[in-house]
Amino acid sequence: MLSTGNAIIRNKIRQFANLPTLSLVQTKLLQTIGNPKANVEDIAAVIRHDPTLSARIVAVANSPFFGCPGRVESLEKAILMIGFDYVKGIALSICIFSFFPQTKSLRSLWAHAYAVASLAGKLSGRIPDADSSSSFLAGLLHDIGRFVFMKIYADEPQPDRNDEIFELKGRELLQAETETLFCTHADAGRWFLESLSFPEDIIDAVGMHHAQAGKVSANGLVPVVYLADGIMGLGSPDLAGDGEWTDEHEAVLARCGMGEADKERMIAEVKAEESATRSFFNL
Ligand SMILES: [Fe+2]
Numbered sequence: 238m239l240s241t242g243n244a245i246i247r248n249k250i251r252q253f254a255n256l257p258t259l260s261l262v263q264t265k266l267l268q269t270i271g272n273p274k275a276n277v278e279d280i281a282a283v284i285r286h287d288p289t290l291s292a293r294i295v296a297v298a299n300s301p302f303f304g305c306p307g308r309v310e311s312l313e314k315a316i317l318m319i320g321f322d323y324v325k326g327i328a329l330s331i332c333i334f335s336f337f338p339q340t341k342s343l344r345s346l347w348a349h350a351y352a353v354a355s356l357a358g359k360l361s362g363r364i365p366d367a368d369s370s371s372s373f374l375a376g377l378l379h380d381i382g383r384f385v386f387m388k389i390y391a392d393e394p395q396p397d398r399n400d401e402i403f404e405l406k407g408r409e410l411l412q413a414e415t416e417t418l419f420c421t422h423a424d425a426g427r428w429f430l431e432s433l434s435f436p437e438d439i440i441d442a443v444g445m446h447h448a449q450a451g452k453v454s455a456n457g458l459v460p461v462v463y464l465a466d467g468i469m470g471l472g473s474p475d476l477a478g479d480g481e482w483t484d485e486h487e488a489v490l491a492r493c494g495m496g497e498a499d500k501e502r503m504i505a506e507v508k509a510e511e512s513a514t515r516s517f518f519n520l
C-alpha cells in the first residue's frame with residue numbers, strides 16, 4: 238500500500254512541475270542560477286519580467302533577518318544590500334510559494350518557514366560546510382511538502398482533512414500523513430524539489446528535516462534545518478508550525494558539538510524576531 242500512495246503523490250507532483258508558473262521557475266530562474274557565467278544583471282532581468290515577484294523580493298529584503306527594514310526600495314538595491322545569493326534563493330522560493338493558494342493557513346506556514354530560514358541562516362556559522370544563503374533557502378523550503386499536500390487535499394472531495402492535519406506537529410503530523418497519503422511532507426518536499434532539479438544539498442535538508450537523529454550528519458545543511466525547525470517548538474508557539482523539540486534534536490545538537498547554552502541562544506534569537514516576523518506576515 239505504501240508504494241501505491243507514493244506513486245500517486247509522485248505522479249501529482251510530476252504534473253505540478255509542468256504547470257506554467259513552475260515551468261517558468263524551471264526554465265528561466267533555475268537555468269540562470271545554475272549557469273556559473275550568469276551575473277547579477279542576468280538574474281535581475283529574469284526577475285524584472287514579473288513586477289509582483291520584484292515587489293515581493295523587495296519586501297523580503299526589508300524583513301527582520303536582513304536588518305535594514307524600510308531601506309530597500311528597489312530590486313537593484315535589494316541585490317546590493319542582501320546579496321546576489323540571497324536574492325536568487327528568495328526569488329525561487331517566492332515563485333514556488335505563489336504557485337500554491339494564498340490562504341491564512343498557508344501564510345502562517347510561510348511565516349514558520351521564514352522563521353526557520355532566518356534561524357538557519359544564523360546557525361550555519363556554527364556548523365561546518367553550511368553557508369548562510371543556502372541554509373536560508375533550505376529553511377524557507379523545508380516544509381514545501383506541506384504546501385504540496387494542501388494543494389492535493391484541496392482538489393479532493395474531503396478538504397476538511399486539511400484543517401485537522403494542519404494543527405498537528407512533529408511525530409503526530411508525520412503519522413497522520415503516512416496514514417492518509419502513505420508518505421510524509423518531507424518525502425513530498427524532496428520529490429517536489431527533485432522534479433524542479435534543485436541542488437542536492439537543499440533537497441537533502443528538506444527531505445531529512447524530520448528524520449531520526451541517527452541519520453542526521455554533523456555538517457552541511459541537514460543539521461542546520463533540522464535544529465532550526467525543532468527550536469521553533471521551544472522558542473515561539475506562534476511560529477512553531479510543525480516544529481517540535483525532541484530527544485532526537487538533543488542528540489543532533491550534541492553531535493554538532495553544541496549544548497544547553499547554544500540552545501538557549503537560539504531560543505533567544507527566535508524570540509527577538511518573533512513580533513517583527515508576525516507583523517511582516519500580517520498574522
Ligand atoms: Fe516539517
Ligand SMILES: [Fe+2]
Nearest residue numbers: 380466478479
Ligand atoms: Fe517546519
